[in-house]
Amino acid sequence: MTTNSHTIREIFDTEESPLLRFAHGIVGQRESAEDLVQEAFMRLHQHWHEVQQPRAWLYRTVRNLALNHLRDHRRETPLADFADPPSDVLVVDEILCQREALGGLRLLMAELPEEEHQLLRMKYFSNLSYQEISKRTGLSVGNVGYKLHHLLKNLADSLRRLGISSIEG
Numbered sequence: 001m002t003t004n005s006h007t008i009r010e011i012f013d014t015e016e017s018p019l020l021r022f023a024h025g026i027v028g029q030r031e032s033a034e035d036l037v038q039e040a041f042m043r044l045h046q047h048w049h050e051v052q053q054p055r056a057w058l059y060r061t062v063r064n065l066a067l068n069h070l071r072d073h074r075r076e077t078p079l080a081d082f083a084d085p086p087s088d089v090l091v092v093d094e095i096l097c098q099r100e101a102l103g104g105l106r107l108l109m110a111e112l113p114e115e116e117h118q119l120l121r122m123k124y125f126s127n128l129s130y131q132e133i134s135k136r137t138g139l140s141v142g143n144v145g146y147k148l149h150h151l152l153k154n155l156a157d158s159l160r161r162l163g164i165s166s167i168e169g
Contacts, residue, residue, distance in 0.1 A: 008045060011054045016041075019062050022106050026066035026099045036065045059110040063103045070096060101164045108158050116151050123148055 016037065023033035040061040044054060051057045109117060122128045122136065130144045137144070 006054065008041075008048060008054075011044070011058070012041060015055060015058055019058060022059065022103070023062050023066050025106075026063065026103045027069055028099070032069055033066075036062055036069060039065055053111070056107075056111040059107045063107050066103065067100065070099075101159070104159055104164050105155070108155055112151075116147070119144070119148055119151065 019037045019040065020033050023036045024030055027033055027036065040058050043061055044051060044058060047057075048054075109120065112120070119133065119137070122133045123130075128136070130141045130148075133139070133144045134141045139147070
């Protein structure tokens with residue numbers, strides 16, 4: 001039985017847009033991303049009572065569906081996101097590796113406790129200084145630095161365990 005206190009509708013309302021961006025970042029096609037996210041939510045509905053962490057489960061499912069999609073549609077994957085589309089197969093593989101690395105990072109971030117996720121958002125998405133983060137969280141400046149340092153180290157270790165050692169995969 002699931003231990004989460006949210007309904008599927010609440011999860012859908014909060015996670016659909018981020019999951020669409022996540023899937024689009026991997027597959028590079030809006031329509032395919034929409035299909036993958038829809039499929040993930042259908043699977044969540046089927047397994048709702050078994051899923052302990054729906055958000056993390058959805059990101060893992062979308063990632064797996066997206067990677068399967070890329071494998072199955074390798075020749076169809078557009079490179080429209082790039083100003084000068086390369087034709088070299090090595091460059092295509094590099095792009096796929098970058099998308100997989102980014103997907104792995106997003107997956108790991110989705111599994112973080114909310115406090116750690118919030119620290120990363122404040123530092124790297126809102127570009128706040130340690131001082132500003134300290135004021136918002138009540139943590140000391142030194143503690144903010146300590147937590148961020150260890151959080152980044154743990155993310156890097158987790159990425160290496162997934163076989164990702166750099167943005168190139």
